[in-house]
Amino acid sequence: MSRARLTALLLAALIGAGSFASIASAAPARTSLPEIEDEVMCPICGTLLSLSHAPAAERERVFIRRLIAQGKTKEEIKDALVAEYGGQVLAMPENRGIDVWAYLVPAVGFGLAAAGVAWTVVRWRRRRSGDGPPGPGEGGGPGDGVTDRDAERLDRDMARFDL
Amino acid sequence: MNLKTSLIAVAVAALLGFLTWGLVKKGDAGLKVGEPVPAAALPTLPPGGESSVADYRGRWVLLNVWASWCKPCRAESPALDEFERRNRGEVAVLGVNTRDLSEDATKFLREFRIEYPQIRDASGDYADQLEATGVPESFLVDPDGNLAAHYPGPFRDLEGVEGFVAPAFGGEPIERLGS
Numbered sequence: 001m002s003r004a005r006l007t008a009l010l011l012a013a014l015i016g017a018g019s020f021a022s023i024a025s026a027a028p029a030r031t032s033l034p035e036i037e038d039e040v041m042c043p044i045c046g047t048l049l050s051l052s053h054a055p056a057a058e059r060e061r062v063f064i065r066r067l068i069a070q071g072k073t074k075e076e077i078k079d080a081l082v083a084e085y086g087g088q089v090l091a092m093p094e095n096r097g098i099d100v101w102a103y104l105v106p107a108v109g110f111g112l113a114a115a116g117v118a119w120t121v122v123r124w125r126r127r128r129s130g131d132g133p134p135g136p137g138e139g140g141g142p143g144d145g146v147t148d149r150d151a152e153r154l155d156r157d158m159a160r161f162d163l
Numbered sequence: 164m165n166l167k168t169s170l171i172a173v174a175v176a177a178l179l180g181f182l183t184w185g186l187v188k189k190g191d192a193g194l195k196v197g198e199p200v201p202a203a204a205l206p207t208l209p210p211g212g213e214s215s216v217a218d219y220r221g222r223w224v225l226l227n228v229w230a231s232w233c234k235p236c237r238a239e240s241p242a243l244d245e246f247e248r249r250n251r252g253e254v255a256v257l258g259v260n261t262r263d264l265s266e267d268a269t270k271f272l273r274e275f276r277i278e279y280p281q282i283r284d285a286s287g288d289y290a291d292q293l294e295a296t297g298v299p300e301s302f303l304v305d306p307d308g309n310l311a312a313h314y315p316g317p318f319r320d321l322e323g324v325e326g327f328v329a330p331a332f333g334g335e336p337i338e339r340l341g342s
Contacts, residue, residue, distance in 0.1 A: 063264055
């Protein structure tokens with residue numbers, strides 16, 4: 001095979017692979033009922049749709065199945081459910097009333113934890129740099145709050161363990 | 164009192180406060196006769212505008228909360244429709260379709276040839292404001308917009324509806340119809 005033909009063949013293969021990849025990435029993945037059931041609520045039961053067999057939940061399933069059959073994506077189906085039942089149909093806390101705490105508590109918790117870690121790190125670094133007084137069990141070498149007399153005594157004690 | 168003890172005390176007090184508030188709210192559940200009936204403007208069914216119980220101020224209104232998936236709603240529907248046809252001049256009937264698919268609700272209205280006006284409470288928020296305990300549930304609203312009578316459950320027949328709406332005709336409401 002000539003070099004020119006080989007190059008053309010490689011080029012064609014590359015273009016083909018590129019086209020396939022772009023088509024594959026552009027085509028939305030087909031969704032399924034179980035996939036959506038776990039992310040939306042039954043309109044009357046206060047539970048996930050997947051956990052309910054109430055008549056209203058069965059009608060919601062029929063609606064979802066019909067949209068899946070029409071080739072709608074998961075997001076399109078969720079949008080259609082919101083249009084039918086309102087935002088509460090999504091298994092997400094609302095951003096009003098007592099539901100706001102579902103967002104606030106983790107955010108505040110994360111903030112407090114971050115502040116705690118930062119405070120601990122700053123304190124630890126200060127101690128390491130000798131800014132603060134040595135705590136119990138800290139320091140130990142000469143010049144780190146240990147007197148020469150202590151150092152001599154430590155050397156003597158250590159020498160007794162030399163075999 | 165050190166910081167730790169103070170924090171624990173505050174947390175316990177907050178928890179007790181929440182529990183007390185919950186108990187008070189629970190004990191106070193349900194609209195009371197004489198209280199103003201919430202009047203949220205909602206889309207009409209079939210779609211084409213908005214309406215509210217406030218649009219009927221000056222008239223008696225039978226507010227009926229229903230859903231197409233609810234079998235007792237199907238059972239009471241002919242009686243309600245019959246009542247509305249007979250008393251159109253005296254009492255307005257306003258349906259509140261709640262937590263339902265719009266297509267199912269429209270089909271229901273066609274199936275039972277219901278002609279009285281309907282509003283669509285897709286999310287169920289309005290039913291919550293009414294403090295409805297389920298479907299079907301009916302509320303009789305006086306000309307001033309206050310609750311005159313409340314009936315949770317389906318009407319068995321035309322006499323049941325008429326008994327419930329008796330205050331609109333100068334009578335006393337029948338508390339538990341047909342039981």
